[in-house]
Amino acid sequence: MKRLTLGLLLLLLTALPSLAHDPRYSSIILHLETNQLRISLVAPVGKEVGLRQRLVLEADGKPVVTEGESLLPDPSNRTVLLDTYAAVARPRQLSVGKRLFPEDPQSRTIVMLYSRGSLVREEVLDAAHPSFTWTDQQAPESALSVARRFVVEGVSHIFSGPDHVLFIVGLLLLGGSLRQLVKIATAFTLAHSVTLCLAATKTVTLSPSIVEPLIALSIVAVGVDNLLTKPGERDVRAWMALGFGLIHGFGFASALAEVGLPKQALGLSLGAFNVGVELGQLAIVLAVAPALALLNRKAPRAGRRAVLAGTVTVILLGALWFLQRI
Secondary structure (H helix, E strand, C coil), rough: CCCHHHHHHHHHHCHHHHHHCCCCEEEEEEEEECEEEEEEEEECCCCCCHHHHHHHHHHHHCCCEEEEEEEEEEECCCCEEEEEEECCCCCCCCCCCCCCCCCCCEEEEEEEEEEEEEEEEEECCCCCCCEEECCCCCCCHHHHHHHHHHHHHHHHCCCCCCHHHHHHHHHHHCCHHHHHHHHHHHHHHHHHHHHHHHCCCCCCCCHHHCCCCCCHHHHHHHHHHHHHHCCCCCHHHHHHHHHHHHHHHHHHHHHHHCCCCHHHHHHHHCCCCCCCCHHHHHHHHHHHHHHHHHHHCHHHHHHHHHHHHHHHHHHHHEEEEEHCCC
């Protein structure tokens, strides 16, 4: 059966002279099976040396290691076929990282991917489109993959959303011990986790036209509190983070809705996303807090000016975003 498949592939390639006989073209044929990935590489004669090493293939983010190989020339002696395989469990995601001959800017690699005996993807890789990734929507995603993906989503959402970053920075401007600042960031995480879960499960929903202006107002409120707070007064920033975090949670839910939550791993994905958000916040704390503390210690007057300038910036940007969002 294997030799019959190879023969059919060779027949197909020799029947298409515009592709098989053109030295610019090569091919990667992939067959996904239950516990094995069969790989056929087709290239012009003379380019078969090290052909298997030119394949850059990943299954679920891990490099595919091939085993064994057989080399067969076609009857016209213009192309050669290398057949190999990899003993891997059926992946959910398969990526071809590059063309077989990227050193040639005119080269093209035709990729044909078969799953369960049917052609599911066909791509032509060239200089403008050198790689591709295929996801099997029917395959369940592993728990580790879900956790990793949503931790990354949580971290990236913190840093891609300037309003969340500015809110946290505003809370940090007055300084304090590292424990105190981590407490503020954690209070924010606990609060938005509650509303994020409520929104994600559609228990409670709020329109973005309400949530987004309120997030901007929360930034203004933090800046105003910085201006009104006097040294020695009770620090209420953790309570502010807790209260306003409930609003920010609905904003996070909107971002998650765009990504899409896997129904079979809803709790895991929500938990991983919150872990990612917390890691992003702690990164901001560890970057901003020591810098402010050093400035206040080395140059107290410059430190006070920096806090004042930062607070005014927080208020102005929050107010600007509020006007834009209403």
